[in-house]
Amino acid sequence: MEKTLLQELKEEVGSETYDKLRHCQQCGTCAGSCPLGEILDMTPRKILVLIEAGEIERVLRSKAIWYCVSCYLCESRCPRGNEPAEVIYALRRMAVKHGLWNRQVKIPAFYRSFVRFVRLFGRSYEPGLLMDYFLRTDRGKAVSIMPMAVKFFLYGLVGLVPKRVKNWHNGIIKKEADNK
Amino acid sequence: MKGAILEYQYFPGCSMEAIAKPYELSIKAVFRVLGINLKEVENWNCCGSTPFISTDKDSAEALINRNIGLIEKSDKDVVIACSSCFKMLKAGSKKVKVRHILDIIANDVGCDRIARHVKVPLKNISVAPYYGCCTVRPKPSFDDEEDPQSMDMILKVLGANVPDYEFKAFCCGGTLMIIDEKPASMLISNILGMAEERKADCIATPCPLCHMNLDKYQDAVNKSTGKNHHIPIFFFTQLMGLSFGLSPKELGLQGKWFETNFVSTKNVIKKIKGEG
Numbered sequence: 370m371e372k373t374l375l376q377e378l379k380e381e382v383g384s385e386t387y388d389k390l391r392h393c394q395q396c397g398t399c400a401g402s403c404p405l406g407e408i409l410d411m412t413p414r415k416i417l418v419l420i421e422a423g424e425i426e427r428v429l430r431s432k433a434i435w436y437c438v439s440c441y442l443c444e445s446r447c448p449r450g451n452e453p454a455e456v457i458y459a460l461r462r463m464a465v466k467h468g469l470w471n472r473q474v475k476i477p478a479f480y481r482s483f484v485r486f487v488r489l490f491g492r493s494y495e496p497g498l499l500m501d502y503f504l505r506t507d508r509g510k511a512v513s514i515m516p517m518a519v520k521f522f523l524y525g526l527v528g529l530v531p532k533r534v535k536n537w538h539n540g541i542i543k544k545e546a547d548n549k
Numbered sequence: 550m551k552g553a554i555l556e557y558q559y560f561p562g563c564s565m566e567a568i569a570k571p572y573e574l575s576i577k578a579v580f581r582v583l584g585i586n587l588k589e590v591e592n593w594n595c596c597g598s599t600p601f602i603s604t605d606k607d608s609a610e611a612l613i614n615r616n617i618g619l620i621e622k623s624d625k626d627v628v629i630a631c632s633s634c635f636k637m638l639k640a641g642s643k644k645v646k647v648r649h650i651l652d653i654i655a656n657d658v659g660c661d662r663i664a665r666h667v668k669v670p671l672k673n674i675s676v677a678p679y680y681g682c683c684t685v686r687p688k689p690s691f692d693d694e695e696d697p698q699s700m701d702m703i704l705k706v707l708g709a710n711v712p713d714y715e716f717k718a719f720c721c722g723g724t725l726m727i728i729d730e731k732p733a734s735m736l737i738s739n740i741l742g743m744a745e746e747r748k749a750d751c752i753a754t755p756c757p758l759c760h761m762n763l764d765k766y767q768d769a770v771n772k773s774t775g776k777n778h779h780i781p782i783f784f785f786t787q788l789m790g791l792s793f794g795l796s797p798k799e800l801g802l803q804g805k806w807f808e809t810n811f812v813s814t815k816n817v818i819k820k821i822k823g824e825g
Contacts, residue, residue, distance in 0.1 A: 381606070404720050405732055436732070439599060440720030441686035445694045454687070461603040479728050480600035487601070487612075491594040493563035499727075520811075521765075525804045526568045534594045542611045 374425045374463065381459035382452075389451050393417040399443035399453050409433040413443045413453035416460070429464040435476040475506050488542060491534025495527055555657060558623055558645075559587040560616070560638065562631035562757075563595050568765075569631070569757035571801025571809045575786040576630060576650065578799045582666050582790075583658055587628065590619050596637040599723070609637075617641040628653050632683035632756040633723075640689070649684060651755050651785075652691040655699035660706045668794035670708025673820045674751065676788065677744035678704060678711055679763070681756035682720040694718070700785055704753060707792040712747040716740050721762040726769070734773035737762050741770070741778040751817045753785040760784060765811050781814040791821055 372380075379387040393414070400412035411419070411433035419428050428434065434457050443453040461477075464470040470477050482502040486494040499518070503511035521527045565573040580587055594615055601609035620627050621644050629635040630650040639647045654663070678700045685697045692699045695718050704711050721740060722733035741763060744752050754760050764782040771778055783802075790800040797803040802814055 404722075404736055408732060436725070436729075438682075438720050438722050438725055438736075440682040442682070442695075442720075444687050452687075458602050462606055465604050475728050476725075477604070479724065480604055483598075483600035484604060484608075487595045487597070488608075492566070493595050495567055517765075521568070524807050524809050526570060526809065528567065532563070532566050535592050537594070541615065542608045 374429070374467075375420070375423075377463060378420070378425065378456075378459060381462065382456055386452050386455060389449055390417055390453075390456055391421060392449060393421065393451055394449060396448060398446050398448065399451070402442040402446050404438060404440060404442070405436055409436050413437075413457075416457070417451070417453065425460075426469065428460055429467065429469040430471055432471050432474050434460045434464065435471065435474045478502060478506050486531070490531050491537035491541070492532045494531040496529060497531065554584050554586055555653075556586040556588070556625055557653065558620055558625045558627040559589045560593055560620065560627050560629045560634060560647075561589065562629065562634035564631055564757040568761050569784075571804075572630060572757055572760070572784040572786065574799065574801035575784055575790050578795055579786045579789045579793065582793050582795070583654075583662065585653075585658070588623075588625070590616070590627070593619055596631075596634040598633045598637065602637075613637055613641055620645050620647070626653075630755060630757070632681055633758065636683045636687075649691060649755070651680075651684065651697075651699045651703070654789075655703055656691070660702065663703065663706050663789070667707055667792045669792050669821060671704070671788065671792050671821055672708045672710075673823060674817060675710040675712055675747075675749045676704050676783075677714045677747060677749035677752045678717055678785075679714070679740060679744070679752045679754045679759060680718045681754060681759040682718060684755055685718055700753065700755060703785065704788065707789060709788070712749060714743065714747055714749075716743045721759045723758055723762075726762050726766050730769060730773050733762070734766075734770040737766065737770045738774045738776055738778065741767065741780055742776065745778065745780055749780065750820060751781045751783055751814070753783050753788055755785050767812050779812065781810060781812045781817050783814065783817075791818065 395418055397414050400406050400414040403412055406412045411431050416428050437457045439454050441454050479502050482498045486497045594612055597609045597612035621642055626646045626648055628648055628650050635649050680697050685692050686694050701711050716739060722736040726733035760782055767778055787800045787802055801809055
């Protein structure tokens with residue numbers, strides 16, 4: 370039987386977190402604490418009530434789930450011990466999995482570039498990451514960041530040669546995941 | 550024991566090999582003075598950070614598990630200075646404790662031991678203590694989640710004046726500044742502005758990404774917000790090293806040709822030495 374998005378969310382976050390989120394009392398403490406709460410299409414409070422109201426797809430398509438900066442003030446202050454930041458990570462994964470992520474937001478593209486180079490080298494590679502990201506999303510910026518990039522290089526803050534993990538290959542990630 | 554050699558494993562994280570190289574230099578220099586041995590975890594991999602947990606949970610866990618396997622080869626506590634790596638690894642092992650560098654210095658090393666090495670008290674300067682968000686959140690936290698004191702205490706032991714600083718554990722936006730300058734500039738500007746309002750000479754931070762946002766992007770933040778922030782940013786270990794009498798070069802403040810900071814720290818360093 371096909372899983373509903375709600376069932377999938379429950380599996381992603383675990384039943385304890387899921388139950389807490391379904392019992393959100395809508396006090397708005399998280400919304401008031403969110404550093405970007407005023408400018409986003411949804412606050413953490415609204416995300417939780419939309420899920421409760423059966424509008425999870427609307428949340429998966431939102432910009433808000435990508436703009437969460439993971440500052441954890443919402444989790445720290447929630448009177449019910451809710452974990453909006455963790456729920457938002459799960460919502461991001463679901464949005465990616467179902468192809469519903471907001472195409473106007475560039476953050477998923479940035480994450481994809483980051484992931485690409487860690488899969489390749491086992492470590493982050495900033496020159497590759499930034500070139501890959503800007504060439505895909507904003508070619509003008511790929512040129513305009515050059516002065517700053519050169520400055521970083523001259524200041525000794527970025528190396529052109531990628532750092533690598535010994536005996537690393539993308540298969541390691543898959544192997545570890547399978548060994549769970 | 551009074552002057553016992555402390556020993557820890559050290560997990561650098563990717564930023565220590567790049568933008569936060571100065572931080573690592575200062576950590577190693579300061580730990581040498583304090584008599585702390587660090588052994589780098591061998592062949593560590595990227596912690597995965599936000600990009601992996603936001604897109605692929607299995608891979609995110611695999612990256613964490615591989616690192617945990619490596620750190621569990623020893624029974625020594627692991628010290629981490631990158632907030633992101635700390636967040637991803639802190640609850641990962643039951644055998645080995647993964648701890649933040651502020652925790653180690655404030656609680657294991659302690660005030661007395663730090664004070665013994667202070668040759669140039671920082672009494673001429675005022676330092677705003679900016680912890681960043683993931684240093685102290687989410688739980689489990691080694692300090693207060695909204696009003697932490699560990700770095701305040703360390704800076705005071707060094708002799709610095711530490712003003713009240715309400716935004717000490719607010720978020721700088723992380724990687725948002727690279728992707729969307731407008732909202733990120735608002736967050737960073739608040740942090741810079743509050744420090745300037747409190748008449749701080751500089752800001753101290755323990756987080757590589759926060760340092761980058763506050764220092765390297767200070768100009769871009771000014772352009773985006775129309776403000777005129779001008780306040781230098783230090784890694785807190787660099788201030789420790791300066792008070793221990795170490796040179797800017799040893800502490801990563803002076804690179805091969807240029808200062809490593811975009812907003813110059815020269816005036817603050819002069820002020821510390823009583824020269825300006």
